[in-house]
Amino acid sequence: MKEFEISCPVGKTLSEEQLYSAAAKALGVARNKVASAEIVRRSLDARNEVLYRYRISASAVGETIEKYTLPEYKFVSGAEPVIVVGSGPAGMFASLRLLMEGRKPIILERGKDVHSRKFDIASIGQRQIVNPDSNYCFGEGGAGTFSDGKLFTRSNKRGDIREVLRQLVSFGADESILTDAHPHIGSDKLPRIVENIRKCIIEHGGEYHFDCKVIDLEQFNVGNKKSWKVICEGGLTFSAKNVILATGHSAKEIYRLFARKGWALEMKGFAIGVRAEHPQSLINKIQYHGKYQPFMPPAEYSLVTQVEGRGVFSFCMCPGGILVPSSTEPSEVVLNGMSNSMRNSQWANAGIVCSVEAEDVPEFDKYGVFALLEFQQSVEHQMFDFSNSLQAPAQRMTDFCRKIVSSSIPKTSYTPGAVSAPLHELLPLGVYSRLRAAFPAFDRKMKGFYTDDALLLACESRTSSPIRIPRNQETMCHVDLPGIYPCGEGAGYAGGIVSSAIDGILVASSTTA
Numbered sequence: 440m441k442e443f444e445i446s447c448p449v450g451k452t453l454s455e456e457q458l459y460s461a462a463a464k465a466l467g468v469a470r471n472k473v474a475s476a477e478i479v480r481r482s483l484d485a486r487n488e489v490l491y492r493y494r495i496s497a498s499a500v501g502e503t504i505e506k507y508t509l510p511e512y513k514f515v516s517g518a519e520p521v522i523v524v525g526s527g528p529a530g531m532f533a534s535l536r537l538l539m540e541g542r543k544p545i546i547l548e549r550g551k552d553v554h555s556r557k558f559d560i561a562s563i564g565q566r567q568i569v570n571p572d573s574n575y576c577f578g579e580g581g582a583g584t585f586s587d588g589k590l591f592t593r594s595n596k597r598g599d600i601r602e603v604l605r606q607l608v609s610f611g612a613d614e615s616i617l618t619d620a621h622p623h624i625g626s627d628k629l630p631r632i633v634e635n636i637r638k639c640i641i642e643h644g645g646e647y648h649f650d651c652k653v654i655d656l657e658q659f660n661v662g663n664k665k666s667w668k669v670i671c672e673g674g675l676t677f678s679a680k681n682v683i684l685a686t687g688h689s690a691k692e693i694y695r696l697f698a699r700k701g702w703a704l705e706m707k708g709f710a711i712g713v714r715a716e717h718p719q720s721l722i723n724k725i726q727y728h729g730k731y732q733p734f735m736p737p738a739e740y741s742l743v744t745q746v747e748g749r750g751v752f753s754f755c756m757c758p759g760g761i762l763v764p765s766s767t768e769p770s771e772v773v774l775n776g777m778s779n780s781m782r783n784s785q786w787a788n789a790g791i792v793c794s795v796e797a798e799d800v801p802e803f804d805k806y807g808v809f810a811l812l813e814f815q816q817s818v819e820h821q822m823f824d825f826s827n828s829l830q831a832p833a834q835r836m837t838d839f840c841r842k843i844v845s846s847s848i849p850k851t852s853y854t855p856g857a858v859s860a861p862l863h864e865l866l867p868l869g870v871y872s873r874l875r876a877a878f879p880a881f882d883r884k885m886k887g888f889y890t891d892d893a894l895l896l897a898c899e900s901r902t903s904s905p906i907r908i909p910r911n912q913e914t915m916c917h918v919d920l921p922g923i924y925p926c927g928e929g930a931g932y933a934g935g936i937v938s939s940a941i942d943g944i945l946v947a948s949s950t951t952a
């Protein structure tokens with residue numbers, strides 16, 4: 440087995456003949472002695488001629504190759520149950536892993552099934568109605584379902600990443616996610632994949648319960664063994680020895696529940712700022728150095744700088760995407776980005792956010808472990824109070840840096856709409872001053888990024904959880920609560936679809952039978 444790289448101009452197809460000839464050369468064998476030649480990674484290189492760089496794995500006849508086989512899910516109807524709270528990537532992949540290990544996942548989800556959830560999501564944009572249990576963050580599939588579906592992660596546990604990606608393909612994702620350096624699925628395809636995962640779990644004897652918002656956890660004894668009673672709003676209860684808590688970073692009630700019970704929580708830094716929306720054509724022009732052709736994928740960017748001891752960086756960049764209202768309560772304005780699989784809207788958007796630590800907001804010290812959560816909420820409410828609606832306060836990038844309210848604002852993809860606003864006054868000073876310094880710095884890296892045509896909308900605040908539910912590194916259990924397994928983004932141990940899914944797998948494997 441040998442890995443090597445070849446390139447091919449974007450727009451031209453790499454033929455099988457080219458692939459096998461290159462493999463023969465790399466392996467030093469005749470063309471007819473090549474047993475396999477497989478693309479394992481494809482990345483775009485726009486530095487000079489715009490190329491795809493392919494990483495190829497090839498083997499010669501006679502070599503033994505380890506083949507990946509899809510996991511086998513066991514039938515678990517009568518098996519030991521594990522309660523999984525939340526059906527986001529962490530909860531879904533934890534449940535799939537439980538099936539593999541012969542334990543029965545019982546999934547409790549506060550929101551609706553993915554199909555019904557679509558109607559509530561449409562209501563947010565069209566009628567400005569936010570259902571606190573069914574929105575862009577809550578409901579089957581979790582926050583990743585109506586998203587860009589970007590699947591890259593900084594985590595380097597490649598083996599696990601491949602397990603996640605292979606399973607996503609088996610549930611309907613395009614095979615290209617296995618090789619693309621920056622794989623993404625798109626919000627038009629994700630709901631079907633989420634539905635297929637549910638069908639698989641149910642067919643194998645697992646259970647799904649929608650409209651089941653967990654509001655309490657109580658420990659009780661069964662003989663000399665301890666077990667957990669999980670209480671849902673409305674009174675429904677479920678019991679199991681092990682409970683995986685995969686409720687995401689917006690489930691504030693779960694943090695409040697822990698605080699009420701006196702169970703350990705920790706504060707955790709997060710990042711907050713704005714969404715920047717540029718015309719995609721401008722980003723293409725910058726990133727492809729004026730050589731963009733319509734058959735090329737819409738260009739992406741990733742920017743980072745340090746200002747006054749804090750990182751300012753682009754977050755969840757969506758090429759050819761749209762802005763969405765991801766508020767979970769009616770009185771807050773929270774933005775995020777999503778795109779469909781074609782990424783063909785006229786806009787490029789990304790969060791441009793600044794890291795915040797507790798010492799940056801001393802006025803919130805009185806809230807103890809909730810200081811950063813309260814700070815986050817205060818900014819979200821501030822934006823709502825300005826427009827008195829889900830409309831986003833907005834300002835042209837250049838006006839933002841000059842501290843001028845924009846006399847007009849460009850058209851935006853954000854369906855609730857935008858209102859011209861003094862973001863330089865509405866954002867917390869430390870965040871504003873760092874963003875203000877960052878935009879010209881970003882322009883030095885991407886000439887043309889700092890422009891009158893870019894609109895900033897506030898706020899982008901749900902970048903990660905401002906609270907961690909601490910767990911024992913070895914057992915993965917909550918530090919005080921045997922049998923409770925904090926998991927995924929809400930527990931503060933993951934960020935993004937893939938890393939949350941990986942965390943789900945790790946946690947499920949740690950639950951003891």
Ligand SMILES: Cc1cc2nc3c(=O)[nH]c(=O)nc-3n(C[C@H](O)[C@H](O)[C@H](O)COP(=O)(O)OP(=O)(O)OC[C@H]3O[C@@H](n4cnc5c(N)ncnc54)[C@H](O)[C@@H]3O)c2cc1C
Pocket residue numbers: 524525526527528529530547548549550572575576577578579580581582583584585586587588589590591651652653654685686687688689690692693755763765775776777926927928929933934935936937939940
């Ligand atoms: C619009 C948008 C776009 C995004 N785009 C991307 C992207 O392109 N790529 C990427 O990697 N990440 C993206 N993200 C982030 C990503 O979705 C999250 O990192 C990921 O979904 C976290 O997974 P999780 O399973 O830990 O939590 P979540 O996905 O948040 O799932 C938590 C689940 O728990 C349920 N729940 C909450 N409280 C309770 C309760 N009390 N009882 C029962 N159920 C409960 C919720 O309804 C939800 O279904 C995006 C997020 C949003 C909102």
